[in-house]
Amino acid sequence: MSMNIEATSLDHFPWPAADGGRVPYAVFTSQAIFEREQQRIYRGPTWHFLALADEIKNPGDFKSTFIGTTPVVVTRTRDGDIAGWVNRCAHRGAMVCRELRGNARAHRCVYHQWTYDERGRLRGVPFQKGLKDKTGMPADFDMAAHGLAALQVHDYRGVIFGSLSADAPSLTDYLGVQMLPWLDRILHKPLEYLGCTRQHAKSNWKLYYENVKDPYHASLLHLFHTTFNIYRSNMQGRSVVDSRHGLHSIITTTPQADDDTDGDYKRGDIATYREGLKLADPSLLTVRKEFDEQTSNNIHTLFPSTVIQQIHNTLAVRQVLPKSAGEFELVFHFFGYADDDTELRQLRLKQANLAGPAGYISMEDTEATELVQRAIESCEVGASSFMAMGDETHDQGTSLITEHMIRSFWRGYRSLMGWDV
């Protein structure tokens, strides 16, 4: 079933161009490519969102999730630090933790009751010494050598990342000096977890990664923007990639000083492109200023599975969980700040209407990725996309009508997967 592609067989997936602007559709549909991604990217030297620290604040708290297709658990230890392990019993491979979240000092596999502590260390094996005159485990059985596979974990300003690879660089090196200030901007005070919404898309996870690196679609696919005049052409934009490899990126939009959008929101008489159209209740679009530069959109893509979102006053970490070549799960983990006043907290809850599986300006994203997946499931060898919008040499990270971040992503991806060796 699981198929490892040798380097030579990557030749079966020809790229019409190496610049990332022509992507062979087969990379979205091939299960062999999917398995190779799990091996080289998801189980490779990458970092992934696991939880907010606030989700596991008390000793013994745990949360189960995934890195790619690998089930993992992150815990708060009795010493107050964090630990993570692969949720697969060291004995026969059964899933040990079967709850989404909870509190436990010990994690016991139900199959043969092998028991682990919150760090994943093996603490008990039933009948280890045998029973009466019958033998048990071999005399040289060493519990310390049979714990759950440990993750690297790092709590960065209240957001817990994990890696399945011991070879991953430090988290801060991985995120890099270009991206960290954008993360620091959002994570500038203690966070409070508000819950999550999940959706399942019948499409490849990379179609979603293209989507969150694609400001070109924003005002064209998401018509709520233009219908209610949220997105304006005179917004100042940023579209910046991590120049080391092109895999992380940040998109921001900021209303210009001469743009009266904020005032419009407050007055509730939003001009529209349709004569006479107004929101009956504009409270949804109230904005509370909480950053020096009050971006209306901040979509920060951290390869390969994490997207930090600030849209008006909604804050969320989007977690991408590939399930197979043709499906992924998308989880929006919403948060606020611990010092939110009641009014601001209520505003964050109300603005959850904007982004999420039912969000006014996000519901079309998985619709679009599914439209692509359905159309490319069967196509001729070598068929590819075409993405040429925006000349980054000229635009210098200031254009929102651009596909340069997607092209950069694909160049980085090609390198990780071994096409450019």
Place this chain on the structure above:
Amino acid sequence: MDDMQAYFAIERLFANYCAALDEGELEAWPEFFLDDGLYQMIARENYAFAYPIPLLLLDSKGMMKDRVYSLRNANIYQPHRYRHAQSGIRITAHEGDAYRVSSSYIVVQTLNDGVSEIYQAGSYYDYVVRTAEGLRFKERLCVYDTSRIPTLLATPV
């Protein structure tokens, strides 16, 4: 109203509500609520742990009308038909002509390919009040068990 009259009046409200959504009469949907009514959808996994984030939170009839307008004119999603099945209607408390009611629902969704799938299962927790026009929702809280939403949610349940 005595208990039996109340039960039948509530049951009729629910039947009309389901019929409006199942027939695609979205414009009728906000009219089941008071002007300051609340419609909220929240995943069971959040509700169970007292995490407040909703899927939808519409705290006025105006917001509900905006949702309908946006679905009709702005948002892009597959043509779909809902079919509600509602059961286990229980009046859990009442004071005068105001009732707390809980019930279960299943929504089957059919797309243009002709395939019907269970789209969502959950509970309604309602606060129903009497008005001159009949019973209306002061609150309808949908706690949905199907926390992993297939593709997206456009139409309220």
